[in-house]
Amino acid sequence: MISEEMAEKWKGDLAQIVVEDALRKGKFSIPVDIGSIQLVKDIKKQIDGMDIIFTSYGWVFGIQVKCDYCAGRGHPDCTGNLFIQIEERNPNCIY
Numbered sequence: 001m002i003s004e005e006m007a008e009k010w011k012g013d014l015a016q017i018v019v020e021d022a023l024r025k026g027k028f029s030i031p032v033d034i035g036s037i038q039l040v041k042d043i044k045k046q047i048d049g050m051d052i053i054f055t056s057y058g059w060v061f062g063i064q065v066k067c068d069y070c071a072g073r074g075h076p077d078c079t080g081n082l083f084i085q086i087e088e089r090n091p092n093c094i095y
Helices: 008-024 043-047
Strands: 052-056 059-067 082-085
Touching (some): 008 052, 008 059
Antiparallel strands (some): 059 082
16 A cells, blocks of 8 residues: 555555556456566656556557655545656646
8 A cells, every 4th residue: 555654756656556556457448568568767757747657559658647645545645546647747847
């Protein structure tokens, strides 16, 4: 379980693992080449918005994984949800 007390890096790593598992189990509406799933470990690439790379029908996809500030349930500022996106607008460069 992801909790508020965890370091940001650890929360991010766990969020990546949750999404990787969902991709492997076919929980998304896009068919994924299971053998192509890669968790991105390069910090610069992660800051640039690439946390997981995979292929589908020969196309390469890169997605970014986000979670609530607290990344869990039971806190007034969080939903307990993970968010998956392909790009982000971050004009203040807050990571």
